[in-house]
Amino acid sequence: MSAKRLVTIIITSFIGIILLSAVLTSWYTVDESEQAIVITFGEASDPITESGLKFKIPWPIQKVEKLSKETFSLRFGYKQAADGEVTSFDKETKMITGDDNIVLTDLVVQYKITDPKSYLFNSESPQELLHDATSASIRSVIGNSKIDDALTSGKGQIEADTVELLGSLIEKYDIGITVLSVKLQDVELPNAEVRSAFTAVTDAEETKNTKVNQAEKYENQKLSEAIGEKDAIISNAIGYKTARTEQARGDVALFDKIFAEYKNNKEITKQRLVMETLDAVLPNAQIYIMNDDGGTMKYLPLQPVESTKQTTPPVAPETESENGSGQ
Structure with missing residues (x-):
């Protein structure tokens, strides 16, 4: 060739x-x-x-x-192997709270790559920069929090404050990352004896909260009962007032009618009122109207004749022979 x-x-x-x-x-x-x-x-x-x-x-x-495009997770303060074994980095997670106590805090940051160009060209190691920003943010938030908040009910607020601060830092760095959430994994004390003492304090705090809740429940129950009784009394009073008002209006209307009759015939109305009053005052008494004009005494029974016959036994009439013998 x-x-x-x-x-x-x-x-x-x-x-x-x-x-x-x-x-x-x-x-x-x-x-x-x-x-x-x-x-x-x-x-x-x-x-x-x-x-x-x-x-x-x-x-x-x-x-x-x-x-x-998926959501990534950055583990801060610990590493989890493929077999599930967890390795903690206490030196990284040791922080000082606002009331001068030491706590160990590890967390997970979830984020997405939203600007590929900035992610590739604005930083040599965006994940390392995110890790450092996370450390600065959580330390700042823990440093402004009390130990009770960090270990108990204040975790949600700490997470929200960390997301806000970390998001503002990442935006300034312009590395193409958007922080979605921050989730605290473990917040604990570095010493077993201190942890035990704080656990006792936490239990006492929970017992106190339980007692306070029970007292508030009892207070609300008694307050509801008192309000119900008050409303019932007011309702009864309004009903009584309405009844008395209507009764008074009826009495006024009756008086007006009687007064009109009185003006037409004073004597008859006066006698009628006297008899009605006597009948109301002495409902079971037998009342007679007597008229003595110097001759035979006459009387007018107010009760019906039939009732008088039933209650009064008959008297036998006297004969002439008996009268004659009597003489």
């Missing part, structure tokens, strides 16, 4: 390799869970988020960087 033919074979092979490389690097695919950046001589394009087959200029003119 001549040298010229050997050179031709080498050149042809090199051209073939270049063409094959151009064909293989002129297309790429984007999955639904991915976003891509096409980089042309170091200049990044806008993110490509639509999935499917894409084409580009072959390497080395253009290259593609793919980043995931």
